[in-house]
Amino acid sequence: MARLWRFFRRFLRHKKQLIGGFLCIPLAQLADIAITVKIGGALDRLRAGSPTDFLAGIFWIILGLSAFKGVFRYLQRWWIVAVSRYVENELKQELFDKLVSLPLAFHARSRSGDVVSRVTSDVENIRMFLGPGVMYTLGAVVMVPASIALLCTLNAPLALTMILPLVLMGFGMKFFTPHLHRWSEAVQESIAEISSRAQENFSGIRVVKGYGLAAQQCARFDEASERNRQNQVNLGRSRGLTHALTHAANDLTFVTILVLGGWAMIDRSLPAGDLFKFIDLTFKVFWPIIALGWIAGMYPRAYASAGRIDELLAEQPLFSDPHDALRLSSPRGALTLRGLSYTYAGAAKPAVSGVSVDVPAGSVLGIVGPTGSGKSTLVLCLGRLLEPQGVLELDGIDVRRLALSDLRACLGYVPQDSFLFSERYRDNIAFGSDTELSDARIQELVELACMKDEVAHFPKGLETLVGERGVTLSGGQRQRTCIARALARDPRVLILDDALSAVDTETEAQLLANLRRAGEGRTVIVAAHRLSSVARAERILVLGKDGRVEAQGTHAELLERPGWYRETWQRQQAQKELSVL
Amino acid sequence: MSSTDLDPEEDDLVSSKAWDNAILLRLARYAKPHARLFYASFGVLAMLFMLDMLGPWIWRHALDGPVHAAVSARERDPAADIGTFVRQFWYWVGGYLLLVALSVVFRYHEVAQLNRTGQTVIADLRSRLFRHMQSLDLVFFDRRPTGALVTRVTSDVENLNEMFTSGLVVLLFDFVKIVGVLAFLYWLNWRLALVVTAGTPFLIGVSLVFRGGARRAHRAVRARLSRLNGYLQEVLQGIRVVQVFRREKAVSARFAQHLDGYLAANLKTIFLFALFFPVIDFVVSAIQGTTLWSGGLSIAGAQLSYGEFVQFWFYLALLVAPIRELGERYNILQSAFASAERIFDILDTRPTLEPEREKTSPPGFSTLPLRGHVRFEHVSFSYTEGTEVLHDLSFEIRPGETVAVVGATGAGKSTLVNLLLRFYEPSSGHITIDGHDLTELDPARLRRAVGLVLQEDFLFAGTVKENLILERESVTEESLEEALAASRADELVARLPGGLAHPVAERGATFSTGERQLLAIARALAGDPRIVVLDEATASVDSNTEAQIESATRKLLEGRSALVIAHRLSTVRRATRILVLHRGKLREQGTHAQLLAQDGIYARLHRLQFAESAG
Numbered sequence A: 001m002a003r004l005w006r007f008f009r010r011f012l013r014h015k016k017q018l019i020g021g022f023l024c025i026p027l028a029q030l031a032d033i034a035i036t037v038k039i040g041g042a043l044d045r046l047r048a049g050s051p052t053d054f055l056a057g058i059f060w061i062i063l064g065l066s067a068f069k070g071v072f073r074y075l076q077r078w079w080i081v082a083v084s085r086y087v088e089n090e091l092k093q094e095l096f097d098k099l100v101s102l103p104l105a106f107h108a109r110s111r112s113g114d115v116v117s118r119v120t121s122d123v124e125n126i127r128m129f130l131g132p133g134v135m136y137t138l139g140a141v142v143m144v145p146a147s148i149a150l151l152c153t154l155n156a157p158l159a160l161t162m163i164l165p166l167v168l169m170g171f172g173m174k175f176f177t178p179h180l181h182r183w184s185e186a187v188q189e190s191i192a193e194i195s196s197r198a199q200e201n202f203s204g205i206r207v208v209k210g211y212g213l214a215a216q217q218c219a220r221f222d223e224a225s226e227r228n229r230q231n232q233v234n235l236g237r238s239r240g241l242t243h244a245l246t247h248a249a250n251d252l253t254f255v256t257i258l259v260l261g262g263w264a265m266i267d268r269s270l271p272a273g274d275l276f277k278f279i280d281l282t283f284k285v286f287w288p289i290i291a292l293g294w295i296a297g298m299y300p301r302a303y304a305s306a307g308r309i310d311e312l313l314a315e316q317p318l319f320s321d322p323h324d325a326l327r328l329s330s331p332r333g334a335l336t337l338r339g340l341s342y343t344y345a346g347a348a349k350p351a352v353s354g355v356s357v358d359v360p361a362g363s364v365l366g367i368v369g370p371t372g373s374g375k376s377t378l379v380l381c382l383g384r385l386l387e388p389q390g391v392l393e394l395d396g397i398d399v400r401r402l403a404l405s406d407l408r409a410c411l412g413y414v415p416q417d418s419f420l421f422s423e424r425y426r427d428n429i430a431f432g433s434d435t436e437l438s439d440a441r442i443q444e445l446v447e448l449a450c451m452k453d454e455v456a457h458f459p460k461g462l463e464t465l466v467g468e469r470g471v472t473l474s475g476g477q478r479q480r481t482c483i484a485r486a487l488a489r490d491p492r493v494l495i496l497d498d499a500l501s502a503v504d505t506e507t508e509a510q511l512l513a514n515l516r517r518a519g520e521g522r523t524v525i526v527a528a529h530r531l532s533s534v535a536r537a538e539r540i541l542v543l544g545k546d547g548r549v550e551a552q553g554t555h556a557e558l559l560e561r562p563g564w565y566r567e568t569w570q571r572q573q574a575q576k577e578l579s580v581l
Numbered sequence B: 001m002s003s004t005d006l007d008p009e010e011d012d013l014v015s016s017k018a019w020d021n022a023i024l025l026r027l028a029r030y031a032k033p034h035a036r037l038f039y040a041s042f043g044v045l046a047m048l049f050m051l052d053m054l055g056p057w058i059w060r061h062a063l064d065g066p067v068h069a070a071v072s073a074r075e076r077d078p079a080a081d082i083g084t085f086v087r088q089f090w091y092w093v094g095g096y097l098l099l100v101a102l103s104v105v106f107r108y109h110e111v112a113q114l115n116r117t118g119q120t121v122i123a124d125l126r127s128r129l130f131r132h133m134q135s136l137d138l139v140f141f142d143r144r145p146t147g148a149l150v151t152r153v154t155s156d157v158e159n160l161n162e163m164f165t166s167g168l169v170v171l172l173f174d175f176v177k178i179v180g181v182l183a184f185l186y187w188l189n190w191r192l193a194l195v196v197t198a199g200t201p202f203l204i205g206v207s208l209v210f211r212g213g214a215r216r217a218h219r220a221v222r223a224r225l226s227r228l229n230g231y232l233q234e235v236l237q238g239i240r241v242v243q244v245f246r247r248e249k250a251v252s253a254r255f256a257q258h259l260d261g262y263l264a265a266n267l268k269t270i271f272l273f274a275l276f277f278p279v280i281d282f283v284v285s286a287i288q289g290t291t292l293w294s295g296g297l298s299i300a301g302a303q304l305s306y307g308e309f310v311q312f313w314f315y316l317a318l319l320v321a322p323i324r325e326l327g328e329r330y331n332i333l334q335s336a337f338a339s340a341e342r343i344f345d346i347l348d349t350r351p352t353l354e355p356e357r358e359k360t361s362p363p364g365f366s367t368l369p370l371r372g373h374v375r376f377e378h379v380s381f382s383y384t385e386g387t388e389v390l391h392d393l394s395f396e397i398r399p400g401e402t403v404a405v406v407g408a409t410g411a412g413k414s415t416l417v418n419l420l421l422r423f424y425e426p427s428s429g430h431i432t433i434d435g436h437d438l439t440e441l442d443p444a445r446l447r448r449a450v451g452l453v454l455q456e457d458f459l460f461a462g463t464v465k466e467n468l469i470l471e472r473e474s475v476t477e478e479s480l481e482e483a484l485a486a487s488r489a490d491e492l493v494a495r496l497p498g499g500l501a502h503p504v505a506e507r508g509a510t511f512s513t514g515e516r517q518l519l520a521i522a523r524a525l526a527g528d529p530r531i532v533v534l535d536e537a538t539a540s541v542d543s544n545t546e547a548q549i550e551s552a553t554r555k556l557l558e559g560r561s562a563l564v565i566a567h568r569l570s571t572v573r574r575a576t577r578i579l580v581l582h583r584g585k586l587r588e589q590g591t592h593a594q595l596l597a598q599d600g601i602y603a604r605l606h607r608l609q610f611a612e613s614a615g
Ligand SMILES: Nc1ncnc2c1ncn2[C@@H]1O[C@H](COP(=O)(O)OP(=O)(O)OP(=O)(O)O)[C@@H](O)[C@H]1O
Pocket: A454, A471, A472, A473, A474, A475, A476, A477, A502, A503, A504, B001, B002, B142, B383, B384, B389, B407, B408, B409, B410, B411, B412, B413, B414, B415, B416, B455
């Protein structure tokens, strides 16, 4: 219960609506009871030949009471149900904020379909439980004692025996709950599974189609769907048991009433009208109890979901800013790396190991090395997207003493996978900037990225919407857009991770020239495969297969030494010379 | 680039003019294969209903019979022997107990059976929906955020569960119940029953008034939800960009906007239904009040006995309950209808490509292996009207030939691949393989014959081996080994703990970009493809490995047709033919030496690349 209590407390924060809504409950219930009493009274007075003038009055009273009840029912629903929506949104927002703050390590190990289903399906479960749960529980809290008290005034022993089946029900519930819990968890997990499978399929649809994997994908999806069905059916069975139990308690009560009530009538200690009232009231006592039983059936599902949400909320960012974090007002962009290493969770060996290098402000650092040598990893460490071991300094200050946002504020990053958002083209560029960008500035950036001609050909120019991940752009267009986005923030340190791999030679030459111009005064870090892109760098870092620095120096220096760099350079040259032949 | 059709605002709001009945009928069609489950559900509900009806009957007989007799006997003579009455009374109680026991059993089945029915039907519908989506074109997927699509197969489908349980079964049953009870009421006392019936037009009127607004509101809710989830999904995928650019606050604000929209839509439904229930309740009270009034008059006028009235009153309660519940259910129904519309919207989307069948092919053709003779004849193509991406393109790739395509970025190279694999249909011209138009070929067969490496390739969660094999029969241990060696992925696999059994994370996130490309090449080569398509397959691979792959694959490509797209001219130098694509037009064509001699675009590109590395 403690688990859900925390979520329940979020409800309680919306005091005004809740109090208003809850005040409505007894008022509406009172009106309801008054209607019953009025009808009961009327029935008592009805005899053959009795006067009928009171009937019209009763009719209008019933209508009046019903209208009265209606108003409060309306307010009750409107306020209380709305609160459950507020809470849902707050919860979603909180989860979202949590998710964007979590480190890459978390995102790499979790399946996005699963995460999404926590934010959607699980939150929904909580809402569906707590919303009506709150309403009906409180309704029952008001209604049950009131009705029982009223019943007691009619016939105390009869009223008190009704408690027995309730106790029985309580015990029975205890017995079924473990099953409910088990299947609820299974259901939530299988929903997440379905969502992951669908998610993967849709985002890899080109490969799915290209390899004709539809049948296989359908089979896998069906499998997940079937698993979900099984779990749901089992959960349904457990819920059926609780449902039957609640009704059994209800029915037993009526048996009791029949026996005792019949007996009391025979004894003539109970007039017929009273028995009618009694039955009607019992109905009213039991309706909230049946609702409670229903809620008890939902509880395990909400409980399982709460657990999954808690898991997310309990995830911690790798690090948080120190409270005495230093602020950098005007960073220069000098980087110092000392023995920088990073090992991925679960990996046997470090991906980057013992990298030491000085990058003076305004200089260019090239990072080269074979596939999988750790270039991207190293670059991610610079922005502390991965938290490396060793020392990393910006302008001579250990980045761990800096506010994270200050460090990232001076970085412009072009990711290797050139990710874009499905927004307007211009929004994707503006995404990079902390401030609003003028049209002129965006044009300038588009030109810098050699995209001017192509953007002009887009159906709506800068306003054109880009598909998810940028699917409606060509590979090279995506990359260049990412470059424009990085430049948009006028970064002190520009990081290019294999950012020219998908552009042709002509555009590359143009881009390099533009970048050189735009990079003037900036620190530029270039990870690349084509050595020509780094040849002009002040310093080149050659990473080996094991993630260690194999050599470093200028282009000329590296050419003098035998090693990977010289070999590769010579091969690249040879290929070109060969091809002239 | 698509323009208007990308607009999520319009795209997401599925509006259909379908009436509730039409939707219900269609849903019933999907439920039909599971008719048995529905019959069972009906059976359970009918039993419960009967038991519910029997209850009051027993009560009446117990109270009016023995109890009444005993009371009157005692009234006449306080010392009268009422033993027989008491015994009779106990019989009735025993009967009632039996009834209670039975109804408990059926209560269990009420939930279990209905739930089973609903879940089975939606599981079926979900599979159907997913299968249908697999047959849709890329155009469909290009336009829609994955998160929104996922929402349709998950949340929207789940929302239908209520529809099949509360909806089809209970609704129908409630209806039967209402009609049944009403008929019974007429039988009991037609005059009073007439009074009751007089209220129904009000009920129907109220429902109709609310329906329009409710449906619109629920549609908005579903659309907003789908957009919300789409955004969430997208941000998760781009998380590193968000974090490096410190856009956490900005995306959070955007998400908040989506949430606000979602909330506003929800509040609207809450408002409508908060209003709806009390109104229905009020009408019901009015019916009850009127019945009491006229019943009272009849009792007073001695046209009706008190006992009869009480009985009528009891059964009236049986009528009132389903009506109230219908009110409650109406909300669920409208929400489910909104989801159903969204699901039907997809099911009604037809693939724009022609029916995927081998139409004019000779018998036995479809089992014949393709040789892989590719021919483009005057092919033009545009993604959106008005912007031609490819213009009048003609070339051919004979088995054993490697054709390379070079050209500026955005020239339309990847588009060639999209057309060859029939992801899209050329707007004019033909593409043939072995002389058969692509439209005559079963796309599945075509694609089985192709080994494909996309510019933006994709690894599935699973193991490395699963990703390489992809359940193709054509992949054998030897061919896999050979492919791994040719793509230089063997070294990588050897390094992985577990080797081929090494787990792959979603999208292959734990591999470097180059490593992913190596695996994709291995995958393409492993299936003994007739046609190999490599779109920038080694763009992120170091030149050493690239050279090794180039020479290793040359042997593998013997006898196969290959289409190779590359920016690095060194990789295409040896191609049988090089096509130079410029702004969607084929500008030059020939061998490396011929093109250099021609001194056109290719020669210029070549000089540039050379100059660049020299400087
Ligand atoms: N799915 C799509 N919808 C709309 N337009 C598209 C789509 N895919 C590509 N385009 C557009 O078509 C043109 C050609 O794209 P294509 O991907 O074929 O270029 P490419 O030659 O492969 O370029 P690159 O070398 O950069 O990969 C581009 O202008 C691009 O914006």
